[in-house]
Amino acid sequence: MRAAAPTLMLLAVLAGCDDMTHQPRQKTYSPEVGPAQVPAGTVEYDKQPETAPPLTLALIQRGQEQFRIFCTPCHSELGDGNGMIVQRGFPHPPSYHSEVLREASTQHFYDVITNGFGVMYSFSARVQPADRWAIASYIRALQRSQRTSVAELPPEQRTLLP
Numbered sequence: 454m455r456a457a458a459p460t461l462m463l464l465a466v467l468a469g470c471d472d473m474t475h476q477p478r479q480k481t482y483s484p485e486v487g488p489a490q491v492p493a494g495t496v497e498y499d500k501q502p503e504t505a506p507p508l509t510l511a512l513i514q515r516g517q518e519q520f521r522i523f524c525t526p527c528h529s530e531l532g533d534g535n536g537m538i539v540q541r542g543f544p545h546p547p548s549y550h551s552e553v554l555r556e557a558s559t560q561h562f563y564d565v566i567t568n569g570f571g572v573m574y575s576f577s578a579r580v581q582p583a584d585r586w587a588i589a590s591y592i593r594a595l596q597r598s599q600r601t602s603v604a605e606l607p608p609e610q611r612t613l614l615p
Contacts, residue, residue: 503582505559508590516591519584523576532595544572549592550599562589 506512521530529536532549539545547554566585569575580588603611 505586512587512590513594516587519580519588520591523580524588532592549596555596559589559593562592
């Protein structure tokens, strides 16, 4: 009787199996399948990537607005990488004021916003290309604001200094 129990169990399991060669399947090119996901940063054939707009005060102000929305939680208002999320234990992003990032091109910041870098994920689905350029321009202004010498200031602003 004990030898029959495993045999009966095996027969019950095998009886539950059907012929797997006749399974319903989707047609490969049917309209229900839908388009494939396009990777972030992909440029369509014969289409040029978004070019940088001319640098204007309005562009920098738009960049500041978008930077405060999307970047400040990690990078902080100063761009030193000590945002509120970092203070809660998230990995520390690099400071925009480091030598490496001061020498990086503006295109680099645009590309990082588009594709992500390291722990930072892509913001291409959240930030439009024009706003990415605005943020990249604001980062440049932020970097400049922390490293400008008195000699580089216009005379009217030098008189305001203590």
